Amino acid sequence: MAEFSPGLEGVVAAETAVSEVDGANGRLIYRGGYLIEDLVPVATFEEVAYLLWHGELPTEKELDALRRQMAGARKLNTPARGTLMALDTATDPMDILRTVVSAQGASRALTKPTLDEAIALTAGFPTIVGAAYRRRQGKDLVEPRDDLGHAANLLWMMEGKEPDPERAHWVDTYLVLLADHGLNASTFAARVVASTGSDLTSCVVGAIAALKGPAHGGATFAARSMLDKIGSADNAEKWLTEAHARHERFSGFGHRVYRTYDPRAKILREMAKTAAPDLYRTAARTEEVALRILHEAHPERPNATNVDFWASVVLTGAGIPKELFTTLFATSRVSGWTAHVLESLADLRIIRPASRWMGPQPGKKPMQLAKR
Amino acid sequence: MSSAYVPGLEGIIASQTAISMVDGANGRLVYQGYVIADLAERMSFEEVAFLLWKGRLPTKAELEGLSLELAGHRTLTQAANIALDALPTDTDPMDVLRSVVSVQGVEHRLAKPAIPLAIHATASFPTILAMFHRRQLGLEPIPPRRDLGHAANYLYMLNGKESSPEIVQALNTYLVLLADHGMNASTFAARVIASTESDLISALVGAIGALKGPAHGGAPAAVIEQLELIGTADKAEQWMRDARKRKVKFMGFGHRIYRVYDPRAKILKEMCRRMNPKFYALATRVEEVALQILHEEHPERPQSTNVEFYSAGVLQAIGLPREFFTPTFAVSRVAGWSAHVLEQAANNRIIRPQSEYIGPEPRKPVPLAERG
Secondary structure: OOOOOOEEEEEEEEEEEEEEEOOOEEEEOOOOEEEEHHOOOOOOHHHHHHHHHHHOOOOOOHHHHHHHHHHOOOOOHHHHHHHHHHHHOOOOOOHHHHHHHHOOOOOOOOOOOOOOHHHHHHHHHHHHHHHHHHHHOOOOOOOOOOOOOOOHHHHHHHHOOOOOOHHHHHHHHHHOOOOOOOHHHHHHHHHHHHOOOOOOHHHHHHHHHOOOOOOOOOHHHHHHHHHHHHHHHHHHHHHHHHHHHOOOOOOEOOOOOOOOOHHHHHHHHHHHHHHHHHHHHHHHHHHHHHHHHHHOOOOEEEEEEEHHHHHHHHHOOOOEEEEEEEEHHHHHHHHHHHHHHHHHHHHOOOOEEEEEEOOOOOOOOOHHHHOO | OOOOOOOOHHEEEEEEEEOOOEOOOOEEEOOEEEHHHHOOOOOOHHOOOOOHHOOOOHHHHHHHHHHHHHHHHHOOOOHHHHHHHHHHOOOOOHHHHHHHHHHHHHOOOOOOOOOOHHHHHHHHHHHOOOOOHHHHHHOOOOOOOOOOOOHHHHHHHHHHHOOHHHHHHHHHHHHHHHHOOOHHHHHHHHHHOOOOHHHHHHHHHHHHHHHOOOOOOHHHHHHHHHHHHOHHHHHHHHHHHHHHHOOOOOOOEOOOOOEEEEEEHHHHHHHHHHHOOHHHHHHHHHHHHHHHHHHOOOOOOOOOOOOHHHHHHHHHOOOOOOOOOOHHHHHHHHHHHHHHHHHHHHHHOOOEEEEEOOOOOOOOOOOHOOOO
16 A cells, blocks of 8 residues: 555646646646646636637637627526525625535436536626625625626626726636646545536535635635735734744745746736735735745745735735635636546546544444443 | 556545544454444444544433434524525435535534534434425425434434334434445545635535435435346346346446445345345345356456445335435435544645646647637
């Protein structure tokens, strides 16, 4: 039997063509062989989703068809709507997403995951996120708009007014950047569920459940919360020094894979300058001080600003409240989750690892209840 | 360092655990040191759940405490009741369970997994299923009974009347036998989700999604369907040899771990002999033929009747409708899932394996207008 590697670190658990994280060189490669920084200037979220699902970028005609299919699948069905309205308006938006996606996909019989289902699932996320937000605000829900792109429709569903193109562009770029990232925990959860022959909704619900964790998708919220506490660029040195002395973790720093600057963080950092100039100044100073303190404490570790740190600034600039950050992450990553599940169907084999027994020697005899 | 890709993570140690051990070579299943045969027909499900959660069998006072706690949490939240009613009556009960457990858990948000939460979740599964079943039949829901044990109350809520002690005992034994089984796919899914520091309900919802797959928990109903197609014992050999030519899979055979007869299947087989003689007569003949044919095809493979084969006969004798077979598996396994989540949370590291990229080498994307 093999050695135990906690967290399966370094263990290859799947072969994939959906994406590759080349940590040593700081590269994120999406399906088809495209580097993330090359895609951002030329492709919208819909094009990237198409790429992850099909392996190639769409032609204008193909993109048009995808956009129409997505626009036609934005509404919630009756069970999903009934379930949404059953939930308290203050419910954690990730719990709302997990639950309503589950209800939307509840069906009579088990079916094999299909591309059409992947498209419909992806199309429905902004509707649920927008509804969760409006209910929190005590506002009536709005109907999806089929003339808007994915990112713009998301903002429309939250705010009930057409967003300016620049904000929609920031959200769209965020969605492109976060769409896939190798075998992260939520994607792996989706592949484990898929490996039993289960349906696509079950896979996506499991992935949402994993993304909810603060050590995974919850990190963007934590980064923004830390920036809120720091408050201003002037306060960064003092706050971080004290936090470090209290052994507090700096949110938005540290990852397992990249040895150089995360290529997504680099793009978001640049966008943050125009998207949120004030918060950018606080964040840039925070980054400088945090990296210095971390380097002094652990000179052997690589530079570690992660995508969550700068995503929190850009999303703030785009007008997304921090309570919704993790659901925005899910809105993007659902394209990658579904691409991984569809890919895994080609050679489905149940993921059933081994465990190492740490309990008592087998064979002790249970004592009768009365004698215990 | 990354190791070579092992499909399905077969033989790769993904966790250290003291909850259960599957000793495939010797055909032993061990819960916290106790061999399953020593627990199966002597312990209540409640005692075994306590064992899995706490690592030891309860005293009489502790068992009474747990029973009270379970009985006190059998009613659903108002939101869960509304969500249950929002689902169509022909929905797959596994999808009902996935959705309503998701609702039932929202009030706990990101609470750290703890035993009281495990107890509450475990208490809710029979209620969700029984209430849905009553709705399917157009009958009024039956309120839970605090004076009944876990198995007896489940049957009472399904049927509106108390079952005979023999039937209650049979269901109890089934629940004990299925409560945990090493690092199976649904348990592993739960641990992957918990490893992101997500909450217990999220982990359970993901596990339900994984259990739904036909390669995992979704098979016992298919066993009955296949036996019905075969019809009678004297037709078994001809039907099965013909079926094999059409590449039909024999339901209830094959597993990755046991080299000898699955100890749970042995107990369930004996229960079928006593309780379901009609099923037993046909099933034992089908088993004999299946093993013969499988041996002819793959003489190197071990004997392979799995737990689902005779589970089907026991659950049928208990009077459960077949679409409730897999959900009843979940009623049992939730004890193990939650024990594993507690163990994972107590000594956590995010489960984030690697993937091997099999896509094209990096290249430049073509802008939309130039594609086609």
